[in-house]
Ligand SMILES: Nc1ncnc2c1ncn2[C@@H]1O[C@H](COP(=O)(O)OP(=O)(O)OP(=O)(O)O)[C@@H](O)[C@H]1O
């Protein structure tokens with residue numbers, strides 16, 4: 001569904017060029033359940049942002065459903081993101097002047113909004129135990145509460161693939177389980193693909209496909225074990 005071929009990403013720091021991704025080839029297949037692990041700073045968020053079409057590779061190509069993505073066409077990019085991809089960031093990124101319910105409604109596209117949009121949004125908030133704070137000030141939420149809202153916000157348009165960047169990083173054990181359970185249930189119910197970047201070994205081991213990013217390259221788990 002999303003294919004990265006020979007993707008390089010580097011950042012300029014003054015005169016120096018820092019290479020983060022060095023020729024990554026990665027295919028996220030339809031309905032796949034994949035986990036990505038790797039040391040801090042190895043480029044996991046960078047990789048996820050490229051797969052989510054939020055960042056352009058320095059070189060290399062990205063394909064969505066077999067079609068090469070043209071990163072210069074902003075309209076096409078946002079349509080692809082809206083229609084196909086649900087993204088959960090490492091930080092919740094909620095809009096502070098809107099309450100949780102409004103954050104979900106704003107993210108909802110016209111096809112899903114309709115008259116039942118509000119009800120669907122409330123049901124999602126309920127699933128993560130946030131219904132009673134649907135109308136609260138977002139700024140008053142704890143980090144974990146905000147993350148739970150951000151997670152269901154990514155589900156409002158029934159994405160074909162959910163890309164999650166450490167979705168449970170800010171949560172305690174109980175909420176971490178709740179959120180992971182919701183993501184797996186969503187995958188079972190909707191058949192969407194699920195990609196989770198995590199530092200949590202237990203979650204990392206749960207993926208049907210597990211990959212490790214190290215030294216700017218994607219390794220299968222077996223390969224990664226050989227390097228330690
Ligand atoms: N916009 C940017 N400009 C310059 N350097 C950046 C930028 N974004 C990321 N980097 C650098 O790229 C490297 C990889 O960052 P990235 O956030 O992808 O790592 P990560 O694997 O997600 O780490 P973590 O596990 O800590 O979240 C880091 O060294 C970071 O400083």
Ligand SMILES: [Mg+2]
Nearest residue numbers: 044045090165
């Ligand atoms: Mg990261």
